[in-house]
Amino acid sequence: MTEQLALFADNSSASSAPEGLRYVADFISSEVERELIARITALPLQPFQFGQYQGKRRVASFGFRYDYTERRLREADSMPDWLGPVIEQVEAFGGPQTEIAQVLCTEYDTGVGIGWHRDKPQFDRILGLSLGSPCKFRFRRPAGDKWERFTLEAQPRSIYLLSGAARQVWEHSIPAVEAPRYSITLRTMRN
Template identity: 90%
Template sequence: MTEQLALFADNSSAPEGLRYAADFISPEVERELIARIAALPLQPFQFGQYQGKRRVASFGFRYDYTERRLREADFIPDWLGPVIEQVETFGGPRTEIAQVLCTEYDTGVGIGWHRDRPHFDRIFGLSLGSPCKFRFRHPAGDKWERFTLEAQPRSIYLLSGAAREVWEHSIPAVEAPRYSITLRTMRD
């Protein structure tokens, strides 16, 4: 368990490999990032033939669910450089961000249970705009073991190890507009 998770009342069931830090960026940087994301040509998330309600823009790489393969995407914009440097420092030596996904969640929009595609290794998420419940689950016998992280605006989480490989995660419908920047390293 990391000291960052000690801020939460019940962290006894927190997934191994989950790391969280509040106030990762300043309110000023948060406002600038939200404005930058809102100005992107965001498109509804495509999951094969299905269209999600959240809107996204991918950089570096994107996963094509129809073709079931990783494809190159637009270059990562320069304005993300300072955030990427900060995330790579948070991630430690040999952390190299290769993919970025900017997401807009309108009120009432969430994301279902999933694990990120196996092409990616460690997953970092920067939460912007409003808090959300970041839920985790994995099978434990005939039941589910669960954990919920209250991800606050301007916070960051890291998924590695079991939190990345064993546990699924989801976000229920948000109560206010929310943005996120997901930053991923590539699997060797």
């Protein structure tokens, strides 16, 4: 498993990558990826609720979920046993004192993406496994009256970590995917 920031779009280079972004291709095997996709598709996935609006992606939360109507974290179902080995591997990747408290499993059908955002401030570091198909993982931050931009081609079976400026300053989004994609987003809590 080699750590890399490669395959950039928009003529990006590793030097322009957001500080605090870590990316590793081939973090899990094809076999594990197939098993995880099967587990996610077997979940009671629900359309993403953003207040009164319903997103096109479907999700299931564990540990905690963010309630957009009440604007606060709510307890969610406990972590299923099958997530245990994944969490263990991701915590090792995250380093000492990485303790996953929230997991979001997401299904992106063809043509579905996610708009510009930063994860809620109750969460600290964000780690994500990309499954199924590649996606353009886009970043932007204000730079005067323009945006500084960076795009990472996130490959299937890869993992990313957002901390520091990549987590706190940069927004991220994923444009509509060209084939079905799944992700497992794992979050630590802010102290």
